[in-house]
Amino acid sequence: MRILFIGDIVGKIGRRMVKENLPELKREYNIQYTIANGENAAHGKGMTKAIYKELMGYGVDFITLGNHAFHKDEVFELFEADKKIIRPLNYPSIVPGEGFKKVNINNETLMIVNLQGRSFMESIDNPFTEIDALLKRESADQIFVDFHCETTSEAIAMGYYLDGRVNAVVGTHTHVQTNDAVVLDNGTMYITDVGMTGYKDGILGIDKEAVISRFLDQLPKRHVVPDKGDGILSAVVIDTVRQTIEPILIRE
Structure with a gap:
């Protein structure tokens, strides 16, 4: 199975980069399924019904989220409609939405899991014990994990923790x-x-001036996500048969 995963789509420019590049990426790499992290797709924070539909129209098959999962109220309607979108698994069980879903691709089952780290982030349930519990009760031909976290140490720890139990941790x-x-x-x-x-040409997809200013004076600043300018697309291609992972970086 060949999976394309697109990293955090940020605002209008991010969505444009998907529109302009996804069809060719699918052809070039013979992609069977495309997953994207869309938690920043709505002008930097959250997901709306219109943007969900827009990304699906560009060829995205499935969307994962993260710590901004609930920034837009419309996401509740997406969860209720059982769309191809998940929020982190380790939110408390009373939280709307699901943390994993299974899809069928060419007679194989792919389980997509979204986890969120806890280092320097909201204190939600433990992602390590939650993924343990999930893997004990659910199975699939292929398992893909999007680990949305702040620190490299927590990400690397999760990779080693799941090594041999899932196909990919990104x-x-x-x-x-x-x-x-x-x-x-x-x-x-x-x-x-x-x-x-x-x-x-910003800082993590945000206009750089306000971010630099915050580092100088430590005062709150409004983060501006530009609608115009050059873009970047970051992704990986995962081949579960050949066991390869290939990073992609496209700059305008």
Whole structure:
């Protein structure tokens, strides 16, 4: 199975980069299924019904989220409609939405799991014990994990923890692609962070001036996600048969 995973789509520029590049990426890499992290797709925070429909129209098959999963109220309607979208598994069980879903691709079952880290992030349930519990009660031909976390140490720990139990663990959230794509000892394909898809000449997809100013004076600043400018697309191609993981970085 050949899976394309697109890292954190940020705002309008990120969505444009998907529109302009996804069809060719699918052809070039013979992609069977496309997953994207969309937690920043709605102008930097959250997901709306219109943007969900837009991304699906561009050829995205499935969307994972993260710590901004509930920033837009419309996401509740997407969860209720049982769309191809999940929020982190380790939110408390009373939280709407699901943390994993299974899809059928060419007579194989792919289980897609979304986890969220706890280091320097919201104190939600433990992602390590939650994925343990899930793997004890659910099975699939292929298992893909999007681990949305802040620190490289927590991401790497999850990779080793799941090595041999899932097909792939890819990191999201820090918006910078790491140069460590690898097949671990027991066959799990891993990368600490896939990187972002959005405004190239800012800081993590945000206009750089306000971010730099915050570092200078420590005062709150409004983060501006530009609608115009050059973009970047960060992704990985995962081949579960050949056991390969190939990072992709497209710059305008």
